[in-house]
Amino acid sequence: MAESSASSLRRQTVTLIRGDGIGPEITAAVQEILDAAAVPIEWEEREAGLECAQRWGTPLPAETLASILRNRVALKGPTTTPIGSGHKSVNVTIRKALDLFANVRPARSLPGVRTRFENVDLIVLRENIEDTYGGIEHWQTPDVVQQLRIITRPGSEVFIRFAFELARRQGRRRITCVHKANIHKMSDGLFRELFYRIAAEYPELHADDILIDNLCMQLVVNPERFDVLVLPNLFGDLVSDLCAGLVGGLGVAPGGNIGTGRAVFEAVHGSAPDIAGRGIANPTALLLSAVQMLHFLGLHRHAHRIEEAVRLTLASGIRTRDLGGNATTREFTRAVISNLAPLDFTELPTLPEAPPPGPQPVASPESAPWHLHGMDVFVRSREGLPALPQQLGPLQLQMISNRGTRVFPGEPPPILLVDWYRCRYLSPDPITPEQLLQALQELTAAGVRWMHVELLHHVNGTALYSRAQGEE
Numbered sequence: 284m285a286e287s288s289a290s291s292l293r294r295q296t297v298t299l300i301r302g303d304g305i306g307p308e309i310t311a312a313v314q315e316i317l318d319a320a321a322v323p324i325e326w327e328e329r330e331a332g333l334e335c336a337q338r339w340g341t342p343l344p345a346e347t348l349a350s351i352l353r354n355r356v357a358l359k360g361p362t363t364t365p366i367g368s369g370h371k372s373v374n375v376t377i378r379k380a381l382d383l384f385a386n387v388r389p390a391r392s393l394p395g396v397r398t399r400f401e402n403v404d405l406i407v408l409r410e411n412i413e414d415t416y417g418g419i420e421h422w423q424t425p426d427v428v429q430q431l432r433i434i435t436r437p438g439s440e441v442f443i444r445f446a447f448e449l450a451r452r453q454g455r456r457r458i459t460c461v462h463k464a465n466i467h468k469m470s471d472g473l474f475r476e477l478f479y480r481i482a483a484e485y486p487e488l489h490a491d492d493i494l495i496d497n498l499c500m501q502l503v504v505n506p507e508r509f510d511v512l513v514l515p516n517l518f519g520d521l522v523s524d525l526c527a528g529l530v531g532g533l534g535v536a537p538g539g540n541i542g543t544g545r546a547v548f549e550a551v552h553g554s555a556p557d558i559a560g561r562g563i564a565n566p567t568a569l570l571l572s573a574v575q576m577l578h579f580l581g582l583h584r585h586a587h588r589i590e591e592a593v594r595l596t597l598a599s600g601i602r603t604r605d606l607g608g609n610a611t612t613r614e615f616t617r618a619v620i621s622n623l624a625p626l627d628f629t630e631l632p633t634l635p636e637a638p639p640p641g642p643q644p645v646a647s648p649e650s651a652p653w654h655l656h657g658m659d660v661f662v663r664s665r666e667g668l669p670a671l672p673q674q675l676g677p678l679q680l681q682m683i684s685n686r687g688t689r690v691f692p693g694e695p696p697p698i699l700l701v702d703w704y705r706c707r708y709l710s711p712d713p714i715t716p717e718q719l720l721q722a723l724q725e726l727t728a729a730g731v732r733w734m735h736v737e738l739l740h741h742v743n744g745t746a747l748y749s750r751a752q753g754e755e
């Protein structure tokens with residue numbers, strides 16, 4: 284979107300969610316600053332969060348979602364999520380409902396904010412939908428919970444393309460894929476493979492990759508050497524908070540959740556119940572999230588003007604308590620307003636445009652036919668190694684593992700055994716789904732208590748499943 288003084292007179296409607304805890308205090312501060320800066324925005328206020336759930340019986344009313352869908356853009360205060368039980372996270376629900384597949388978290392050193400490093404300028408890009416955030420969990424036995432980690436080709440591709448496009452448009456030099464493909468060979472392996480495939484279309488960017496553990500070490504030693512980081516969901520969650528710490532902590536860490544043509548901007552931090560209602564919360568993180576939002580809306584000059592005012596304020600030593608200062612939320616807000624440069628659109632530089640909406644995924648590559656060769660049956664046994672038939676029709680019992688380590692055939696290693704075994708039945712030749720069902724029926728008739736089944740496929744003679752530790 285291009286900005287002109289004429290277009291900036293057109294007011295855009297943005298959904299505003301105040302949220303819980305310090306949410307109302309910091310959203311009010313941000314509204315005040317954007318109003319004072321004459322940003323052409325109309326707020327449409329809607330509710331979400333714990334207080335909303337207590338009042339209306341739902342943490343995310345349909346009308347709130349409808350408002351974001353209608354306006355395409357929202358600014359959201361933090362919402363409280365009960366731990367262990369209670370309603371699902373409002374954030375996760377919004378991301379999924381609106382398919383906000385990319386989480387963009389800049390981490391840039393701020394003047395006057397004392398940290399160990401001075402020149403950090405990172406963008407952490409986190410895939411926002413997949414990975415363990417599918418929330419697919421099942422109790423398998425009273426001792427064992429299973430969680431599925433899902434990495435898909437289309438989901439990763441849309442996200443990684445968005446990451447490269449953002450890096451290009453923001454004139455970045457280096458883009459780094461972060462993964463654990465030495466252990467998660469197939470899932471992170473796919474993510475990394477797609478990263479390099481897409482990198483070929485962006486020759487001006489230096490693309491490389493790093494293991495997540497190594498990255499964490501390097502970030503706390505020498506963060507200046509990184510530029511744009513591209514991560515699957517869970518790693519991205521952790522690394523983005525780490526990077527927030529590098530530049531001054533949660534009080535200054537902004538974030539945006541971006542999808543195709545729509546986005547929700549919110550601070551990284553939570554509802555901070557420990558300081559709620561005391562007028563001391565730092566509104567910077569939400570304010571910088573609003574700056575990101577203004578770029579998304581094409582209001583680059585307004586964004587630039589407000590960001591400069593924040594930097595000037597911090598540089599002048601006016602800081603809230605989380606940053607070692609003693610300014611209240613009000614005092615900080617007033618200072619930012621007084622530091623707004625005169626409204627002169629002609630002199631402000633043009634900033635790179637907001638990244639475009641993510642493209643639709645391309646079709647998966649045609650692959651050779653997949654052949655069914657067997658199944659992993661997950662069996663409960665409280666008496667040690669389960670007694671299982673060696674043969675089920677064409678299927679041969681090949682291997683049993685416990686917590687990923689092979690315990691059959693051969694001498695079981697001296698490991699802690701839980702009551703949940705993965706039992707691998709394989710056939711040298713392809714089998715039919717009917718033969719597999721028949722095998723399961725025989726297993727059930729033999730009194731075996733199974734919890735779930737995974738199908739084992741081969742393509743071009745290659746197994747499409749992982750081996751157990753100790754399995755040849």
Ligand code: NAI
Binds near residue numbers: 374549553556558565
């Ligand atoms: P938190 O981020 O709310 O607080 C952690 C610490 O940072 C606290 O000491 C707090 O006082 C401080 N802090 C956070 N933001 C601050 C700010 N703007 N100014 C000054 N100090 C600030 O994390 P916590 O305590 O783990 O979570 C509280 C609630 O927030 C939970 O219910 C959690 O689920 C929710 N949450 C919501 C998020 C969201 O809506 N985006 C994100 C993270 C947590």
